[in-house]
Amino acid sequence: MSIQHAILGFLSWKPHTGYELKKVFADSLSFHWSGNNNQIYGTLIKLHQEGLVTNEVVYQDKYPARKVYTVTPKGLETLRAWLGSEPELPELRNAFHIQLAWADLLGDPELYALLGRYESALETRLLMARETTRRGRPSPNRSRREAFLWRSIEENHLGHLESELAWARGVREGLGNLRYDPAREGSK
Amino acid sequence: MSIQHAILGFLSWKPHTGYELKKVFADSLSFHWSGNNNQIYGTLIKLHQEGLVTNEVVYQDKYPARKVYTVTPKGLETLRAWLGSEPELPELRNAFHIQLAWADLLGDPELYALLGRYESALETRLLMARETTRRGRPSPNRSRREAFLWRSIEENHLGHLESELAWARGVREGLGNLRYDPAREGSK
């Protein structure tokens, strides 16, 4: 999986310039790429060489020329083939889990503080994500089915953040219970 | 976040060879790296150059010599500093979500099939993960607190898989309801 298919997807919705794609990625929840120049423009050039997209240069007098990219039939075919291909499982890479795995090296106050910072980072992100969802950016809505899929993906995203937050709070509670549990060995 | 801290963590538990680390990563749930040679051996060499680990070569007559790596005080300090540093948020990159985002290009049967394959891949992974958890590989257990943290991380992992599976099933159900909903526009 690479950003290539995501770009083809957006172009299958409607033509975009690199600059527009950049913004779409930058403020999307579910399309998780940073939307950096190198990747967007580089991928568009590569897709163009492979004949999966074409571009039309639109000159403007007040602003730089725009390259409007459109997907070709071959590009659509490539996208459709990918859509039908074997789905990948989510990666579940969470750097915080590694931090927590070795956090017994920390004292209780530091461990609590670490969990606390993770929780508040999650809270902030959740608020932003909810706000983004509430505002609802433009998204393809070509059928009830498509709208449902996009809504489902957004809900999945929010759900993951919520369950991660609930889990973190649970860990902190569990640590508290551990402290007052009579069956414990020497305190750290 | 890189594998460097994960390796320092394991060495803070007890000395390991590269070969051992490789296996630890390969069959761990929460340490999500593939455990490939280049990364393990390369990182160990780099850590050694930086003085964060030392190694002792143990010759064997039947097998190749082993390099047993031990963390240095400087390495422990580095690890502890990282543990106290700002936690990263999970990345939530799910290639399947991108596939689903553009899946309106597929017909109903293909879309169902795609969801079905995602579900069964998740089911398989869940079974393997539960089995791995049940068997319980050796893990640091230096305090009740550490055992609790490791258990929590494992539960988080299983929880994510379970909720993803539940979500996927929900999406499939929702699609079914959509089909029989009178308020729909032209069927795809």
Add this chain to the structure above:
DNA sequence: CAAAGCATGTAAGCAGTTACATGATTGT
């Protein structure tokens, strides 16, 4: 006798990131 395990390492490449480079225009 072939496959898997023990054990270390290197080469080549992909995907993604930040930062650099240019230059007019519009908003504060």
Add this chain to the structure above:
DNA sequence: ACAATCATGTAACTGCTTACATGCTTTG
């Protein structure tokens, strides 16, 4: 005056992956 927006592109780097390379030993 300064920053942000419009718009495209390049350079340098990090992290991670697969595959290659070697060679002895144990298991099936």
